[in-house]
Structures are given as C-alpha cells and as structure tokens.
Amino acid sequence: MQTTVDPQQAGTGPAPDDAVVAPPRACAVCQAPMLPDQDWCLNCGTAAAGRLGTRPGWQSVNTVAAITLILIVGAVAAAYAALSGDANHDAGKAAPASAVPVPGQVAQVPDAAPTTPPVTSTPATTPPVTPPATKPGATVQPVVPVVPRAPVVPITPAPVTPVTPSTSGSTTSTPSTSTSTSTTPASVALTTIDLGADAMSKYEPSKRSTSSTDPADAYDGDPKTAWSITTPADGFDMQVGLLIDLDSAKNVKEIDLGTTTPGGRVEVYGAVGSALPPDILDTRWEHVLSRSKVDETAKYGNVKGDGVEKLRLPGPGATGSRFRYVLLWFTTPPKAGPTVKVTEVTLKG
Missing domain, CATH: 2.60.120.260 (Galactose-binding domain-like)
Known part of the structure; x- marks a missing residue:
C-alpha cells in the first residue's frame, strides 16, 4: 500500500534516518576553524560568538582580567623605557667637577674640625643725650659729652752739660759721665819681666x-x-x-x-x-x-x-x-x- 505524503507537512517533520549536521564554525577574529562545542579560539584566544553573552558573569571577569593584563604590560613597558632613558641620560652627562681627578693633587684632610666663625660684635654706640626739659623762653645749654683725658706723664729733661769756651776761640764739650759698664777691660800698664841667665x-x-x-x-x-x-x-x-x-x-x-x-x-x-x-x-x-x-x-x-x-x-x-x-x-x-x-x-x- 502506498502512503501519500502531504506536501505542506513534508518540511515540518524530521527526516526519518538523516542526522542533523551543523554548519562549520570559524573564529570571528583570526578565522581559525572551531568545533561546534568550542567556546574559545585556540589560535588567538577569542571567545566564540555568543559565548560571553550566554554567561554574563564570566564575561565581566574576563574583561577585567584583560584590562588588568594590559595595564600591567603597559606599566612594565613604561618603567623599562624610563629606566633606559635615565641610564642613557646619566651616561651622557659630564662628571661633576668635584669628581674629576686632578693629576698630582692629593686631597687634604683637615687636622681638626673647623672652628666656629668669629662672631663680629657690633660696637656699642653711645645713646643720645636727651636735654632736660626747660621752661619756655629759657636759654638751652648744649650738653657737651665728657671725654676722659689721659694722665700727663712729666718728661724729665736730660741733663745739659755746660760748654766751656777754650782759649783758642773754639768750643769743646765736656764728656758726660756714663753709668753703663764697658765690656772692654781697662788698659793695664805692662812691665817687662826680668829674665835670668840661661833663661x-x-x-x-x-x-x-x-x-x-x-x-x-x-x-x-x-x-x-x-x-x-x-x-x-x-x-x-x-x-x-x-x-x-x-x-x-x-x-x-x-x-x-x-x-x-x-x-x-x-x-x-x-x-x-x-x-x-x-x-x-x-x-x-x-x-x-x-x-x-x-x-x-x-x-x-x-x-x-x-x-x-x-x-x-x-x-x-x-x-x-x-x-x-x-x-x-x-x-x-x-x-x-x-x-x-x-x-x-x-x-x-
């Protein structure tokens, strides 16, 4: 007996023996082939289409992890660039003058600690003298400061030796008597020593x-x-x-x-x-x-x-x-x- 199939119902029922074949999948980023139940691309690590949408919790965690990874990589790169730049900058600078060795010069070490610099004292000034209050019309006497006077030491004049005129008309001075003791011995009159026979x-x-x-x-x-x-x-x-x-x-x-x-x-x-x-x-x-x-x-x-x-x-x-x-x-x-x-x-x- 031949069974007649309604054309309108032909497409609504499943095929009796044929299996359902899913279309091939590809990564949206690198176009690498993916299995039907594969959630991530094994080539570039991109999530499969609809994967993040079906699991909202994992999508947030992955997003935060990716951003954190990017920030860490950027910080490391920036630190490396800064260190390299500072090293090149320091290498290019000239050594300070104090660090350049001078041939033949030896650093001098002070024997003692530096002393405290002397304190310059400001000379005291004499305060101005305020004249006493006077009545109107009275004559004001100026105040003259008193200057101390040094004691006067009397000068004893040296004795003057009188000059006596000589008979020839010229003047001769009498030598003054000196109180100093001469180191030259006074002249002594010498006498001849008598010598005997066969001396x-x-x-x-x-x-x-x-x-x-x-x-x-x-x-x-x-x-x-x-x-x-x-x-x-x-x-x-x-x-x-x-x-x-x-x-x-x-x-x-x-x-x-x-x-x-x-x-x-x-x-x-x-x-x-x-x-x-x-x-x-x-x-x-x-x-x-x-x-x-x-x-x-x-x-x-x-x-x-x-x-x-x-x-x-x-x-x-x-x-x-x-x-x-x-x-x-x-x-x-x-x-x-x-x-x-x-x-x-x-x-x-």
Missing part, C-alpha cells in the same frame, strides 16, 4: 833641627843679633821651639816676638809645675794661643812689617796667665824657607 834654650823633642845658634841672642837687648834654627825642607812642620824658663810662676800678659823672617806660624804654650814636660804632646802643656802670618798682618794691635809680632795672652780682665815655663813653638815655616830668626823676645806682665 832661653832650644826645645825640640823630635830632633828635627839641622842647625841652630845660641838662644841667648834672642834676649841680649841687641836687635842686630838673632837666634836662628833650621829644619829640613821636606814639606813637614818645623816642630821646634824656643823655651823660656821664668824660675817661678809669673803672670805673663804679653810676649813681643822680634823676627826678621816674616810669615809662618807660632804657637804659645805654658806650664806651671817645676818639672819640664818632655814632649809637646804632654798634657801638662797648656795651649794658650796660635798666630799665623807672623808680622804680615795688622791685626791684634800689630803693625805689618815692623819686625815685631805682639802676642797678647788671654786672661780674665787682661790679667794674663801664670806660668813657670813659656814655649814659642814654630810649626809652619816662613815664606823664605824652613829657617826662623828671632832677634828679641820680651815678656811683659
């Missing part, structure tokens, strides 16, 4: 002399006679002397050495004891003075080339020295050669 002799512990004459010719009172002594011309000191024996200790202040062989050097020694020191290095000899360039200078009260060398012995207040033996020791020879000639020797005390 002078040759003194040469080293036996250097090659020839010598009678020492008595050195104090016989005759300037034409002379005692002479000669040593080898070997370039060494003469190391010979003229010994004077005073028999007892006497105060010797000056020795006048007469000679015809200027130049050279003489040394004066003295000894007190009765025993004669056998060698010039003996500690009993006391060195008194030395004189170079004999009779060639005008020092110590001498006259150059007059044939006499004055040897003033040092002592407190020109009192001289007390000796039993006095030795004239010749070292450097005169200019003419290693020969010394002594005309007269005079001792004064």
Whole structure:
C-alpha cells in the first residue's frame, strides 16, 4: 500500500534516518576553524560568538582580567623605557667637577674640625643725650659729652752739660759721665819681666833641627843679633821651639816676638809645675794661643812689617796667665824657607 505524503507537512517533520549536521564554525577574529562545542579560539584566544553573552558573569571577569593584563604590560613597558632613558641620560652627562681627578693633587684632610666663625660684635654706640626739659623762653645749654683725658706723664729733661769756651776761640764739650759698664777691660800698664841667665834654650823633642845658634841672642837687648834654627825642607812642620824658663810662676800678659823672617806660624804654650814636660804632646802643656802670618798682618794691635809680632795672652780682665815655663813653638815655616830668626823676645806682665 502506498502512503501519500502531504506536501505542506513534508518540511515540518524530521527526516526519518538523516542526522542533523551543523554548519562549520570559524573564529570571528583570526578565522581559525572551531568545533561546534568550542567556546574559545585556540589560535588567538577569542571567545566564540555568543559565548560571553550566554554567561554574563564570566564575561565581566574576563574583561577585567584583560584590562588588568594590559595595564600591567603597559606599566612594565613604561618603567623599562624610563629606566633606559635615565641610564642613557646619566651616561651622557659630564662628571661633576668635584669628581674629576686632578693629576698630582692629593686631597687634604683637615687636622681638626673647623672652628666656629668669629662672631663680629657690633660696637656699642653711645645713646643720645636727651636735654632736660626747660621752661619756655629759657636759654638751652648744649650738653657737651665728657671725654676722659689721659694722665700727663712729666718728661724729665736730660741733663745739659755746660760748654766751656777754650782759649783758642773754639768750643769743646765736656764728656758726660756714663753709668753703663764697658765690656772692654781697662788698659793695664805692662812691665817687662826680668829674665835670668840661661833663661832661653832650644826645645825640640823630635830632633828635627839641622842647625841652630845660641838662644841667648834672642834676649841680649841687641836687635842686630838673632837666634836662628833650621829644619829640613821636606814639606813637614818645623816642630821646634824656643823655651823660656821664668824660675817661678809669673803672670805673663804679653810676649813681643822680634823676627826678621816674616810669615809662618807660632804657637804659645805654658806650664806651671817645676818639672819640664818632655814632649809637646804632654798634657801638662797648656795651649794658650796660635798666630799665623807672623808680622804680615795688622791685626791684634800689630803693625805689618815692623819686625815685631805682639802676642797678647788671654786672661780674665787682661790679667794674663801664670806660668813657670813659656814655649814659642814654630810649626809652619816662613815664606823664605824652613829657617826662623828671632832677634828679641820680651815678656811683659
């Protein structure tokens, strides 16, 4: 039996054996294919059409999460850009003047903390003087400030020495008496010391002399006679002397050495004891003075080339020295050669 189907009802009923096939889906953003039950695009993460609309709660959460993510990314990018810009800006700037090292300069560290700057005090000013109130028509007397006066120190005039006229018509002033004490010792009158017989002799512990004459010719009172002594011309000191024996200790202040062989050097020694020191290095000899360039200078009260060398012995207040033996020791020879000639020797005390 054949069943007749109404054409108007043909489209209203389901097909008896055919399954319903849904149309293919695609992402609205990247057009990637999506399954019928897929809610999100696996390619770009966009929600499927109608997904957010069907679930309003999830739509708000996703929107907030997306906005927060965008803000975080933007903040990170802005911070990175700011840090990079600051680093480039600092790298391009020149170092401050205080940080630039100066070759050869060392920083100075103060030894102490800086002191408080001095406080400048403002000088006090004298307050103005207010005149007293006066009656109308009265004469106003100006107020004069009182200025303190310094005490007057009387000046004592120096004593005036009267000037006495001389007989020749010129005026001479009398020297005033000074109260200061002079450091120069007063001149003392010198007297010649008498010498006994055989008072002078040759003194040469080293036996250097090659020839010598009678020492008595050195104090016989005759300037034409002379005692002479000669040593080898070997370039060494003469190391010979003229010994004077005073028999007892006497105060010797000056020795006048007469000679015809200027130049050279003489040394004066003295000894007190009765025993004669056998060698010039003996500690009993006391060195008194030395004189170079004999009779060639005008020092110590001498006259150059007059044939006499004055040897003033040092002592407190020109009192001289007390000796039993006095030795004239010749070292450097005169200019003419290693020969010394002594005309007269005079001792004064």
